[in-house]
Amino acid sequence: MSELILHHYPTSPFAEKARLLLGFKGLSWRSVNISPVMPKPDLTSLTGGYRKTPVLQIGADIYCDTALIARRLEQEKALPAFFPEGQEMITATFAAWADSVVFQHAVSLVFQPASVAVRFGKLSPEAIKGFLADRAGLFSGGSATRLSAEQARHQWPTIMARLEQQLQREQGDFLFGEPSIGDFALAHSLWFLKATHVTSPLVDVYPAVSAWFGRVMGFGHGAFSEMTSEEALEVARNATPAALPDEQFEEPNGFEVGQQVVIAATDYGVDPVAGELLYAGSEELILRREDERAGVVHVHFPRFGFRIEAQ
Numbered sequence: 679m680s681e682l683i684l685h686h687y688p689t690s691p692f693a694e695k696a697r698l699l700l701g702f703k704g705l706s707w708r709s710v711n712i713s714p715v716m717p718k719p720d721l722t723s724l725t726g727g728y729r730k731t732p733v734l735q736i737g738a739d740i741y742c743d744t745a746l747i748a749r750r751l752e753q754e755k756a757l758p759a760f761f762p763e764g765q766e767m768i769t770a771t772f773a774a775w776a777d778s779v780v781f782q783h784a785v786s787l788v789f790q791p792a793s794v795a796v797r798f799g800k801l802s803p804e805a806i807k808g809f810l811a812d813r814a815g816l817f818s819g820g821s822a823t824r825l826s827a828e829q830a831r832h833q834w835p836t837i838m839a840r841l842e843q844q845l846q847r848e849q850g851d852f853l854f855g856e857p858s859i860g861d862f863a864l865a866h867s868l869w870f871l872k873a874t875h876v877t878s879p880l881v882d883v884y885p886a887v888s889a890w891f892g893r894v895m896g897f898g899h900g901a902f903s904e905m906t907s908e909e910a911l912e913v914a915r916n917a918t919p920a921a922l923p924d925e926q927f928e929e930p931n932g933f934e935v936g937q938q939v940v941i942a943a944t945d946y947g948v949d950p951v952a953g954e955l956l957y958a959g960s961e962e963l964i965l966r967r968e969d970e971r972a973g974v975v976h977v978h979f980p981r982f983g984f985r986i987e988a989q
């Protein structure tokens with residue numbers, strides 16, 4: 679059986695989400711440390727150009743975006759569930775909102791000058807400049823726009839007051855009663871804010887939220903051991919991609935299996951990945967591509983938030 683390999687770096691909030699997903703399921707995994715900025719030649723040999731963090735690799739199957747990574751981990755181990763029965767729609771939809779709207783607020787709050795000075799205090803001015811230039815590139819060409827710090831500060835109390843109120847109720851251990859993907863999708867943005875004393879009060883002044891945050895973090899990261907990116911490429915080269923799902927799905931825009939296409943995120947990090955469309959289901963798109971270093975790989979994307987274009 680192929681190992682779960684997470685390509686990530688320690689300070690990434692979405693990587694923290696993925697680590698907690700693995701911890702919640704009690705899974706063992708291998709950890710490949712990647713660069714927080716471009717270029718990422720070993721990662722993009724696997725993905726074909728997708729650069730966001732994290733990426734999950736299982737043999738020669740590469741899963742982009744934590745929304746799809748969660749679904750793949752649910753297949754790996756059904757229980758405890760991220761999408762509890764009867765709450766599939768509400769938990770997935772809430773998670774998508776938290777991953778975009780709440781994360782956007784957190785990014786804006788973390789990148790305020792007073793916070794940047796502390797968070798990046800140990801980096802040289804050149805390194806900070808390089809990082810900010812990389813992030814400007816990340817946001818070019820997509821639909822996402824940066825929320826101003828002023829608007830983020832203005833709206834943050836609304837998000838937190840609603841959350842505090844909901845978590846104060848009885849049976850308020852988790853957002854939807856039992857733990858779900860909603861908890862993890864919200865927690866990683868708060869984790870991002872809690873990283874320095876400048877932004878942590880934005881979370882810490884809410885007692886019910888703080889107690890809930892502690893419960894979510896308490897799931898931990900599961901058991902993992904390090905692997906190099908060269909070893910991960912070798913795993914891909916020596917593996918055969920998994921059999922395709924058998925869902926029958928009518929592709930609404932007429933794309934056909936076997937067609938050469940590009941797939942790209944629509945919000946930010948919109949680098950296109952070219953390949954042969956193998957599968958287009960209601961939740962997932964799969965591309966086949968051949969790479970000099972990774973061999974034949976199947977790259978998986980969520981349908982939602984990604985686009986297909988004929989080549």
Ligand SMILES: N[C@@H](CCC(=O)N[C@@H](CS)C(=O)NCC(=O)O)C(=O)O
Nearest residue numbers: 690691692714729730731743744745
């Ligand atoms: N929708 C993506 C968002 C991932 C994301 O925005 N990751 C950030 C790090 S937290 C990123 O890719 N930053 C640029 C980079 O790491 O190169 C997901 O759920 O995985």
